[in-house]
Structures are given as C-alpha cells and as structure tokens.
Amino acid sequence: MALLEAEGLAKSYGETRVFADISLTLQAGELVALLGESGSGKSTLLNCLAGLDKPDAGRVLLQGQDLTLMGEAELALLRRERLGFVFQAFHVLPHLSVADNVGLPLLLQRRPDAARVQQMLDAVGLGDLGARMPRQLSGGQLQRVAIARALVHRPALVLADEPTGNLDPRHAEQVLQLLLAQVREQGSACLLVTHSERAAAHADRCIQLA
Numbered sequence: 001m002a003l004l005e006a007e008g009l010a011k012s013y014g015e016t017r018v019f020a021d022i023s024l025t026l027q028a029g030e031l032v033a034l035l036g037e038s039g040s041g042k043s044t045l046l047n048c049l050a051g052l053d054k055p056d057a058g059r060v061l062l063q064g065q066d067l068t069l070m071g072e073a074e075l076a077l078l079r080r081e082r083l084g085f086v087f088q089a090f091h092v093l094p095h096l097s098v099a100d101n102v103g104l105p106l107l108l109q110r111r112p113d114a115a116r117v118q119q120m121l122d123a124v125g126l127g128d129l130g131a132r133m134p135r136q137l138s139g140g141q142l143q144r145v146a147i148a149r150a151l152v153h154r155p156a157l158v159l160a161d162e163p164t165g166n167l168d169p170r171h172a173e174q175v176l177q178l179l180l181a182q183v184r185e186q187g188s189a190c191l192l193v194t195h196s197e198r199a200a201a202h203a204d205r206c207i208q209l210a
C-alpha cells in the first residue's frame, strides 16, 4: 500500500480553477519535490493532502484511509498523530518558548519528551536557544523551529511548503538532510514544495504542477 495516494483531485475558488485531475502517489521512504510557478496551486494542493482544505473532487488516502470522508474531529486527530506540516508562514506560536513550540505535537499527544525536543533543536542547529521566545529569533531560525516541530513526533507524512526558503545554503542543507533522514530512517514520506534546484536535487522524484 502507498503511504499517500491522491486521485483525481480538483479545486476551484469560485470561477477560478486552481487545478483539476491531479493524481500522485508517495511511497514510504520517499522524498518528492513539488515544483511549479507561483500561483500554480502548490500550497492549495498541500492543504488538500493535509485535510486542511477539502478538494471539490477526488480522494486522498493516507495509509489507506480516505481523508475526504472524515469529519473535523477525525481529521484533527489524524493530523496530530501522523502529519508534520511546515507552513510557508511558520505558524510558530509567539507566547511559547522555542522548546515548547517544538514540543507541542508531543504534548498534544500527551507524551511530552524533553530529550526528544532537545535532539530536534540540536539537529536544526538551535540547541542553545530552546528557552528563547520566538520574537528573539531571526526569520531563518524561526523556520528551523517550524521544521523541528514538524518532525518531532516522527509523523508518517511530512508536507513542507518551501522549508528552505529563508535559509542560507548551510542551514538549507542541514534541513534537507534532516528531512531525508526522517524519511529514510523512519519510513515516512515527504512532499517538499520548493523553488530551489538545489533542494529538488535531494529528491527521489520531482512532480511539476503546470
């Protein structure tokens, strides 16, 4: 069984069609790059795959379960346990420390794990900054907080919207290696939206959204 299987996805906003008849499959252990011009619908597709947005047609199977048939409560639980999402705008919570932001997915599952949080902070090069508040971080550091948070609970599926967009080459490489390690070692799958050829070169495959 594929880890993620999307079939015949279509989405419009009013009269404007964003995409129609999109199908894609991600196998466990795979990192796939999603490419496409600005406005081609990459973020919209990610939101549909995450169950954050409902497609107008088609279905999304995560480990065999159809997200498009689920109610909000069921979707929230599924996202909490099996999904890691790196948003373009980070969505780091301003009133929580860096470490508490990273640990949030574990806390929501009632399995807090300070050692795992520290391991993720170290992995993204923020090992000494756990006690800081988000406003005391740079944009690139915030992006790495978002990445650590998306991976801390070892999700089956990682959806990452331009996760290296604000990073210098060294930190971009660090983040890509982290995503690859997650995917390879834990048998998860990652769909990575990127404009960077460098990032796409790390992927097993590329999908182009026309």
Ligand SMILES: Nc1ncnc2c1ncn2[C@@H]1O[C@H](COP(=O)(O)OP(=O)(O)OP(=O)(O)O)[C@@H](O)[C@H]1O
Binding pocket: 013, 018, 036, 037, 038, 039, 040, 041, 042, 043, 044, 045
């Ligand atoms: N809530 C919305 N209401 C109306 N139109 C929307 C909405 N969200 C997105 N769109 C439109 O859908 C299209 C696809 O947007 P989307 O954000 O998915 O593109 P993208 O490929 O991720 O772009 P970028 O690379 O710039 O982030 C755009 O034309 C956008 O204006």
